[in-house]
Amino acid sequence: MNRVCPLCNGIYEIKVSCPVCTNVMKDKGALVNYLDDYSPYLLDDITSKVDGVPSYKCTHLYKCPHCNSDRRIHIDRIYI
Template structure:
């Protein structure tokens, strides 16, 4: 079983904005932004159509990060941990 360390609050990631070089904040899984019910659907099933064709096979969880200064958003693929 693989779990995302950010979704499960096991660890945190720090990213710097590629536009203004300021700190970015984790805004959660990309799939949670698809519609009002996507946060309640099966994570592995959602990975089949999230726009990242290999993230299910590579055990990666796409997270949206927003810059605290300029509001630029970037999606980073977070490596999941095996339990």
């Protein structure tokens, strides 16, 4: 069995409140996708070695559309 990020794979969504203005933040995707041009196409096994987060977690970037603050949320990968 493989572990996958439920947010990256559209299994479910979570709502995150902005710590500054309390509005709902937007999920901008996995943080590793912002490393370089090819990182969105790499396997999770590879990207988990460079982001410093354990391989059973996926870090997502959330951004507030109102005050532009951002937040990183660690999501547990699930077995499929």
